[in-house]
Amino acid sequence: MTDLTLTLCTRLPAPASAAGDRPLFVPALDRFPPRLRALMGLLPVCDINGGLLAALAGQRAPHPEPVVAGLFAADPFLDARELAAALRRAGILAVANYPTLQLLDGTTAEGLAAVGYHAQSEFARLQALAEDGFEALAYVTSVQAAEAAIACGLASLVIHPEQGGGPARAVAGRIAATAGRAGARILHHTPIASD
Numbered sequence: 001m002t003d004l005t006l007t008l009c010t011r012l013p014a015p016a017s018a019a020g021d022r023p024l025f026v027p028a029l030d031r032f033p034p035r036l037r038a039l040m041g042l043l044p045v046c047d048i049n050g051g052l053l054a055a056l057a058g059q060r061a062p063h064p065e066p067v068v069a070g071l072f073a074a075d076p077f078l079d080a081r082e083l084a085a086a087l088r089r090a091g092i093l094a095v096a097n098y099p100t101l102q103l104l105d106g107t108t109a110e111g112l113a114a115v116g117y118h119a120q121s122e123f124a125r126l127q128a129l130a131e132d133g134f135e136a137l138a139y140v141t142s143v144q145a146a147e148a149a150i151a152c153g154l155a156s157l158v159i160h161p162e163q164g165g166g167p168a169r170a171v172a173g174r175i176a177a178t179a180g181r182a183g184a185r186i187l188h189h190t191p192i193a194s195d
Contacts, residue, residue, distance in 0.1 A: 006068055006158060007190040008037060012059060024098060026070035027055035041099030048072040048099065059090035068137060070098035073122035084132050094135035096158060097122040102141040119145050123152040137187060142171065146178045158187040
């Protein structure tokens with residue numbers, strides 16, 4: 001189990017990071033204040049995947065450190081071949097389901113799940129990208145999500161920042177224990193970047 005941290009960034013090259021940190025590139029969130037980025041990524045106010053593809057058009061490899069591309073993995077309109085080609089041209093070989101639908105609950109989550117928008121659809125997209133040669137990092141917010149990601153064949157789990165402190169600390173601990181029993185790697189997330 002490796003303790004790495006993903007740090008959200010909206011521009012490349014990413015700001016310098018500490019040893020063990022990797023930039024999580026989500027350019028569509030650039031126009032929002034850092035403290036609101038996780039929420040805004042779930043609202044219909046920006047196109048996470050469109051922003052990523054547009055930003056990748058101007059990127060060329062190599063990057064000084066491995067970059068992880070954040071994508072809305074449940075997007076039924078995402079052309080996986082186009083995404084994979086754009087990521088490879090930019091030298092980005094890792095992906096994560098950020099933002100994740102797992103932050104939604106209640107009737108909103110139930111309604112979205114009824115039409116196929118749920119964590120399992122995110123994990124299936126990540127697994128397909130892993131089969132295409134990408135490193136796939138699965139954001140999880142619960143033990144059930146961790147188990148579902150592992151069942152999909154994903155071996156790198158990122159504990160979502162919403163599970164980092166307060167009463168959620170116990171949930172984060174249970175996620176880490178679940179991952180450890182399955183031999184999965186745990187990563188953490190720093191939600192506020194300075195870019």
